[in-house]
Amino acid sequence: MTPWARTPAPTDSPGWRWPGSLVLRLMLVALLAVAVSGALSAWLASLASERESIRRLVGQQTEEVEVMARLLASKIEQSQKVLRTVAEGITPDMLNSPSSLEWLLQQGLPAVQFFDSMQVARHDGALRVNLHSGRLEDAANLDPSERDALRRTLTGGKPLVSELVAGRTAEARVMFTMPLRREDGSVMGVVAGALKLQSQGLLPPSMTLPARDDSRLIVFTRDGTILSHPDPVRILGNVRDETGLGPVYTGWLQQAQPVAGRGTTEVLPAHIVSMAGMPLPQWFVARVSDARAMLAPLEGAQRKAWWLAAALIGASMALLAGLMVWMAQPLAQLCHSALQLARGPRGDGIVWPRASGEVGALVQVFEGQVQHSAQQRQQRDHLEGQFQAILENASVGIVITRLGILEVVGRQACQMLGYSAEELQGRPARTLYASDEDYVRLGERVQAQFVAHGAFDGDVCFMRKDGSPVWARVQGRGVRAHDTAGGTVWILEDLTAAREAQQQQDWAAIHDPLEGEGDGVMLFLDLDYFTVVNDVAGHDAGDDVLRHVARLLESQVRQIGWAARLGGDEFAVVLPGCSLARGQALAEQLRAAVQAWEPSYQGRSFTLGVSIGLVVLDASLQDVPSVLYAADMACYDAKRAGRNRVETRHADQAAASGRMALGPV
Structure with missing residues (x-):
């Protein structure tokens, strides 16, 4: 059934x-x-x-x-x-x-x-x-x-x-x-x-x-x-x-x-x-x-x-009132049940009167409506689950706006912009722009492309929560074709690192390479409380966690760098041509993404974190071991400072200190 x-x-x-x-x-x-x-x-x-x-x-x-x-x-x-x-x-x-x-x-x-x-x-x-x-x-x-x-x-x-x-x-x-x-x-x-x-x-x-x-x-x-x-x-x-x-x-x-x-x-x-x-x-x-x-x-x-006559009229009125109240009971019960249905549309626990005639017909209509609503609710829940999965796992940012209001903001878009979903949903889209002039100017571009092509495709500069700019390739299309009043779906792909790399290449062509301040950043990531998953849920669960984290890192940085597993629960991310500010923002984005994920194995949920060490790549770091050592030292600093955080070190700081054994993780 x-x-x-x-x-x-x-x-x-x-x-x-x-x-x-x-x-x-x-x-x-x-x-x-x-x-x-x-x-x-x-x-x-x-x-x-x-x-x-x-x-x-x-x-x-x-x-x-x-x-x-x-x-x-x-x-x-x-x-x-x-x-x-x-x-x-x-x-x-x-x-x-x-x-x-x-x-x-x-x-x-x-x-x-x-x-x-x-x-x-x-x-x-x-x-x-x-x-x-x-x-x-x-x-x-x-x-x-x-x-x-x-x-x-x-x-x-x-x-x-x-x-x-x-x-x-x-x-x-x-x-x-x-x-x-x-x-x-x-x-x-x-x-x-x-x-x-x-x-x-x-x-x-x-x-x-x-x-x-x-x-x-x-x-x-x-x-x-x-x-x-x-x-x-x-x-x-x-x-x-x-x-x-x-x-x-x-x-x-x-x-x-x-x-x-x-x-x-x-x-x-x-x-x-x-x-x-x-x-x-x-x-x-x-x-x-x-x-x-x-x-x-x-x-x-x-x-x-x-x-x-007055006594007979009074008795007749009392008898008539009693009969009408008794005859109206099915209708009164139906009204009460309908109000319950209005307060709780699921219809659970509502007792419908058993009656014939018009009330019986209305009861059948209400019961059919309850069944139809249950079917629609199940279908809606299924679609919402699918939609939520898309928002949580998409490698690109997804945003839905209607009449200038941010109605839906996906996880990737939130990380890209440095906000939580609760901070953005229901806010004006103007929040994501540096000035009213930028917002109006972009609106004119969007309107012109929608009129010409029925969609929008172009690079847009947004303002993160911390005030830093973030560039993204934006594709927009109406929820219903040729009807932007019903809402617009936007796909955001981070282009900040690529634009910075291009800018650095252009700058290097006209400047002496010795005058540069760095060639990018490297991140050293060590999972927090990973041993708890291994000890409680087993190594198979631990391997599944490592695979998921690897995929998550790959989806986040594939447009601007690359990620690799160093061994155990340690990972490295190289972001060539990335500035320190952008690297710190991306590191914080990765940390938030790992913390937001709660895996469940054998009926139990686990909470993970990640300690991240960030090192700016420069000429003092001549080989890979020295780069890894410097990033490892920064990660150690994050562990010692309380875990699940981002710590930044420069090459000179890394060379001055020796490696110390990490405590239990």
């Missing part, structure tokens, strides 16, 4: 996770929707209930006033029937005989006792009898309105119900008249009977019982005079002064509607007013109810219903 092959899904659960902001916003919207819809439903139900209650109250009250109006109309009709019975018992002769008429009214007709007072008049208007509460009274005591009612009946020949005969409240009464006719139908007189308002035959006080604080039953005439009221003080008052009823009555008068027996109801903000009329006496029956008091039981029931 390949390292990136899909592994079985873990069996453990990612655990409970709090939903993310998107789910929380959706939950908030859903809960608000439930709350709003629940409240709206409860409000509509309450409104419908209130309207239905009002409709029932209106129907009930309208029916009540209609029944009361019919009851009063029947009383009026009954009173007229009683009066008709009295009229049928009066003959023409009795109108001319007051004594017989008085006897008939007082003792002969029981129906006469139904009325509180009675009057009989002839067709000429002469009043024959004026009976009040069973007693005869003088005709002069007859109220003008009663006399007018008698006259109108004689003239019109029709029964009438008079307007209210005023007086004190206790004496207020209504007169009923009935024409007396001869056999030929002509009017021979009129009989009238009066009933007090509060009599049993008309509007008894019991009619308004039981009294209620929230409702009033009122009977009033067309002109607004109150005939019956729960408050006796209001009788004979005007209905316009009645709270609730006054505006309705005023509106009815403005519309000039006829008195009808059918009831009507108006619902006002504070009252419910129902009216029904009696056409014959032109009276009205009205019921005025306090709307708030009438709806108080309904409001109490509505409050209970609202509390119940």
